[in-house]
Amino acid sequence: GDLARQRSALEGTVVVYEEALGDEAEHSHRLREALAGAIAAGEFRLHWQPQVDAESHKLVGAEALLRWRCAALGREVSPAELFPAAADVGLLGEIDLWVLEEALATKRRWSGRDDAPAVIAINISASSLREQGFADLVTEALRHHGLKPEELEIEIPEDVPARDLDALAQTLETLSTQGVRLSLDDFGGGASSMAHLVQLPVDRVKLDRSIVRGLPNGARESAILRAVAAVAGSLEIELLGEGVENEAQTVALRGQGCTTMQGFLYGRPMPADELVPPLTNH
Numbered sequence: 415g416d417l418a419r420q421r422s423a424l425e426g427t428v429v430v431y432e433e434a435l436g437d438e439a440e441h442s443h444r445l446r447e448a449l450a451g452a453i454a455a456g457e458f459r460l461h462w463q464p465q466v467d468a469e470s471h472k473l474v475g476a477e478a479l480l481r482w483r484c485a486a487l488g489r490e491v492s493p494a495e496l497f498p499a500a501a502d503v504g505l506l507g508e509i510d511l512w513v514l515e516e517a518l519a520t521k522r523r524w525s526g527r528d529d530a531p532a533v534i535a536i537n538i539s540a541s542s543l544r545e546q547g548f549a550d551l552v553t554e555a556l557r558h559h560g561l562k563p564e565e566l567e568i569e570i571p572e573d574v575p576a577r578d579l580d581a582l583a584q585t586l587e588t589l590s591t592q593g594v595r596l597s598l599d600d601f602g603g604g605a606s607s608m609a610h611l612v613q614l615p616v617d618r619v620k621l622d623r624s625i626v627r628g629l630p631n632g633a634r635e636s637a638i639l640r641a642v643a644a645v646a647g648s649l650e651i652e653l654l655g656e657g658v659e660n661e662a663q664t665v666a667l668r669g670q671g672c673t674t675m676q677g678f679l680y681g682r683p684m685p686a687d688e689l690v691p692p693l694t695n696h
């Protein structure tokens with residue numbers, strides 16, 4: 415009868431749902447397992463996205479972005495997928511150290527090249543920045559590679575909980591005093607707040623892509639840009655526009671004193687040898 419048909423339809427739905435869940439759990443298990451061996455297997459690499467001067471469009475910096483070609487899964491795994499998994503299995507610290515080392519080694523390879531970015535930016539997770547001893551580690555790595563602190567910028571994630579700001583501030587004060595540059599990533603995008611600007615010794619604010627996307631016509635985005643620009647201006651903090659995809663966005667950002675641009679309009683993340691082609695002997 416009707417009831418039996420309904421029940422069997424419902425059971426079918428439940429079975430499909432359970433299978434989907436099972437697949438997802440299985441997949442996330444395989445992902446975590448693969449992640450644990452990814453560094454040793456040499457599956458990570460960095461891509462570099464240009465940061466350009468807002469007026470001259472000259473290359474002034476580059477942001478290192480992690481890329482993972484996972485052999486076990488047979489595909490690229492995006493940062494959006496890999497970082498939450500890495501956090502779950504406690505691998506963020508190891509990944510951050512790999513990124514630091516690889517980025518500095520690349521910067522050292524570029525030394526003496528005037529077509530290379532003067533400053534490189536790396537993303538470091540809040541958990542590493544909270545660690546006592548992280549500042550010393552960075553100092554030691556810079557020395558090992560013969561680089562000046564001013565050649566490195568550390569991007570602070572926007573999702574730092576307010577209760578962690580004190581612990582972070584210590585590490586960051588040490589780094590800042592030594593000359594390492596600090597930027598606040600994805601500002602205005604989500605969890606970021608003015609408290610970060612009050613407590614952390616930030617040299618630069620990176621205005622989130624979600625704000626830039628609405629420029630120049632979005633009334634709310636334009637209001638946020640003006641407000642952030644006013645605060646940055648009075649604190650003498652530089653402003654960088656993230657995710658810039660068209661000229662109209664550049665004009666709006668520049669109009670508010672934004673000095674640096676980053677986005678697909680100026681260049682996608684690319685391998686190091688594409689950003690700075692190796693010199694040939696002939």
Ligand code: C2E
Nearest residue numbers: 479480493494513537538539657658659676677678679683
């Ligand atoms: P993020 O640090 O804000 O990096 C910018 C992201 O926006 C990158 O995505 C970049 O490819 C993308 N993007 C840049 N310009 C444009 C544009 O014009 N349009 C659009 N649609 N997208 C643009 P990606 O590489 O997928 O990285 C996503 C996030 O993953 C990063 O956001 C960062 O939070 C995290 N991440 C990436 N690499 C690392 C890393 O080495 N360490 C850590 N801790 N986090 C990383």
Ligand code: MG
Nearest residue numbers: 477537569599
């Ligand atoms: Mg970033």
Ligand code: MG
Nearest residue numbers: 599600620656
């Ligand atoms: Mg960002």
Ligand code: MG
Nearest residue numbers: 599600603623
């Ligand atoms: Mg982001």
